Amino acid sequence: MNKMVPLPSKAIVPERDADKLPILDVRHLGIDFGGLTAVDDFNFTMGRTEIGGLIGPNGAGKTTVFNLLTNVYRPTRGSILLDGVDTLGMSTYQVNKLGIARTFQNIRLFSNMTVLDNVKVGLHNNTKSNLFASVTHGFGYHKAERQAKERALELLSVFHMQDLANAQAGSLPYGAQRRLEIVRALATEPGIMLLDEPAAGMNPSETAELMENIRKIRDTFQIAIMLIEHDMSLVMGICEGIAVLNYGKIIAKGTPDEIKSNPAVIEAYLGKKGA
Amino acid sequence: MERIKKKMKPLAGNLITLAIVCVLFAVVFILVETGHATRHMRAMLVPICINIILAVSLNLTVGFLGELTLGHAGFMSVGAYAGCLFSIAMKDILPMAARFPLAMLVGGLVAALFGVLIGIPVLRLHGDYLAIVTLAFGEIIRSVIINLEFTGGAAGLKGTPQDSTFVIAFAVVLITLLVIMNLVNSRHGRAITAIRDNRIAAEASGINVTYFRMLAFVIAAFFAGVAGVLYGHNLSILSASTFDYNKSIELLVIVVLGGMGSIRGSVISAIIITVLPEALRELADFRMLIYALVLIVMMLLNASPRFAALKGKLHYGALVDAIRNKANKEGKAHE
Secondary structure, eight states: OOOEEEOTTSOEEEGGGTTSOOSEEEEEEEEEETTEEEEEEEEEEEOTTOEEEEEOSTTSSHHHHHHHHTTSSOOSEEEEEETTEEOTTOOHHHHHHHTEEEOOSSOOOOTTSBHHHHHHHHTGGGOOOOHHHHHHTOTTHHHHHHHHHHHHHHHHGGGTOGGGTTBBGGGSOHHHHHHHHHHHHHHTOOSEEEEESTTTTOOHHHHHHHHHHHHHHHHHHOOEEEEEOSOHHHHHHHOSEEEEEETTEEEEEEOHHHHHTOHHHHHHHHOOTTO | OTTOOBOOOHHHHHHHHHHHHHHHHHHHHHHHHTTOSOHHHHHHHHHHHHHHHHHHHHHIIIIISOOOOOOHHHHHHHHHHHHHHHHHHTTTTSOHHHHHHHHHHHHHHHHHHHHHHHHHHHTTOOHHHHHHHHHHHHHHHHHHHHHOTTTTGGGOEEOOOOOOOHHHHHHHHHHHHHHHHHHHTSHHHHHHHHHHHOHHHHHHTTOOHHHHHHHHHHHHHHHHHHHHHHHHTTSSEEOGGGGSHHHHHHHHHHHHHHOTTOHHHHHHHHHHHHHHHHHTGGGGGGHHHHHHHHHHHHHHHHHOHHHHHHHHHTSHHHHHHHHHHHHHHHHHHHO
């Protein structure tokens, strides 16, 4: 396991990322829905190639954090610096262009399209073909399409899914759909990828394989990965830094070993001793 | 794993659609030229082409963008009036060969402009709300046209040169098919279908949802406008009352019957729906009753899984597979 080192801003990142600008720097982030404070004073920093985890009991506000990071919700307080750029007021698609890709807790594929086309949609902003070329199928259309197809198959091969390229996305088995969502997110060439419960509904052997793949993606693409997960074997197995959320607030931050022995975390998950 | 559906290559499907359309055109053209077509049949040719253009363009918003719009006749009327007014003004200045294509361009562009103007408020909505608001806009356009001076008001617009011919209308059908099929199988088309399948995921994948919804809406409006120009140049009097919501609903019926997202289906069903009321004319009073019954039966048939399975068997890809399997089996039997 990598050593974690503190930054001047009191955040901790893996040693190898310490001298680089963090890919994600979230400060005092908070959102209220009416009178309900869903997330409050959320501070989090992700190193360039860090695998970070966000855990917490159901309803703690984990997915809300992802929705804030991707500008699906507009934060009530605080700021998000993505690669040093403040994303306040941007649209979701603009934030994606800047480098955040995500998957969803309840799978959101383009289910009537083929697997290949799903990935090609992810490649949308990296495919160079203007409207005129699209309408006429000339002027660089075929070259751009060929490149997109090659790249898509290359990305699918990360999960050994290239043989399923022409299958309809909605007809894939559950596990393959989850993997396809990750491939589609990767296709947008993100600097950081947010995975919302990637192992949900997977059996232990699939989870172990997923773990390997997440590590492989990080190493091959040199990106940061932040994941929400309830499967503790996965979280403790691959995350370098973990934040524990409860009632919208971070109650603990640290390495997996620190989190495992943290009394506040144990209390949040199991309740107070003797209560 | 064997349950995973394979999709046929879209480009092969498109070529088949184009081939079908061209063969149909050739057959009809020969019939007309050799004098085998009745006057009645000939009169239906241009309306069929117009309905194909309208249905294919409406399919872009209903089938590919996934938004039910009920104002397609509105865009058609805007295009028709713009194109016809242009032609009337240019009647003595330009020869027909230059005037008519220009009129279609003008009609299409004006309709596209209205597409942008109407799209700005309408595309803030989704689903049922969007459908109702487009319906309202279609009606607004119609009543505005009736109450304006220069459109001829309720009496209709007279004096448009009758330039629409079957060959020209067919050429426009071909262009429409090419443009929309190309668009659908491109980066832009993928973005549009992605929005239909999952708007939130599309946006998270870096697609500017507002832009692409507007794009689909405006392109559909453009072709509706062009169809309107063809329509206006096929009649001696252009009357706004024909562009009411019944027309929009009829177009929607064509698209739904042909299958949302199926361009070939739109073409076939546009032909059926245009010909059907004329073919039933002899039945006089029972005409609309039979027409409605035929529609109901066809819709039920289209929705039935058995009919879908039958269609699947007649599918080009499936046929090729079947022949290949048979050949393989025979090859094995010989060994």
